Amino acid sequence: MVLKKYRFPIVAIIAMAVMFAVDKELGKKAVTVTTDSLFQMLSVLPAVFILIGLMDVWVPRETMIKYLGEHSGIRGVIISFIMGSATMGPLYGAFPVAAVLMKKGAKFSNILIFIGAWSTTKVPMFMFEFNSLGPRFAVTRLVVDVIGIIIISYAINRMLSRKSIEEIYEKAESF
Incomplete structure (x- = not known):
C-alpha cells in the first residue's frame, strides 16, 4: 500500500x-x-493551507452552497472567476482550495472555472499584459480565456459521468 x-x-x-x-x-x-x-x-503551501483552514472554519457550508452550489447560476460562475483571478501563487495552490470548495458543496463546473481562472486570468498578469503588450492584447486574451474556461468547464462537466464526479468529491473529502 x-x-x-x-x-x-x-x-x-x-x-x-x-x-x-x-x-x-x-x-x-x-x-x-x-x-x-x-x-x-x-x-507557498503554508500560506495556502492557512487560508484553506480559515475558509473551512469561517465559511459555512450553507453559504458556499448558496453562492457556488448547484443552483448558484451565473452568480456562481462570476464568484468562481473572481476567486480564481484574485489569487496569487502557482497553480498547485489551487487544488487544495478546490478540495475545500468541494467539501463545502460547490458545483463541479464552478470548481473547474475557479481552477481555470486561477491558471489564466490573474489580475497581476492582466495588468502586466495591459501595460507591456497593450490594452487590445490584454482584453482580447482575457475575453478569449473567459469564454474558453466556461466552455471547457461545462464540456468536462457534461463528459464526466455523475459517478466519476461523485468519486472526485469523495477523494476531496479525504483531503
Missing part, C-alpha cells in the same frame, strides 16, 4: 539516481532543480 501510494516519488528518486550514475553533471542539475522546486513549493 505504501509503495503504491508513493510510487511516483520513488520512481523519481530511482530515475535521479540512475541519471546521477550515468552523468554526474546532469544528476547534479536534476537534484538542484528538484530541491529548488521543493523549496519554492514549501514556501
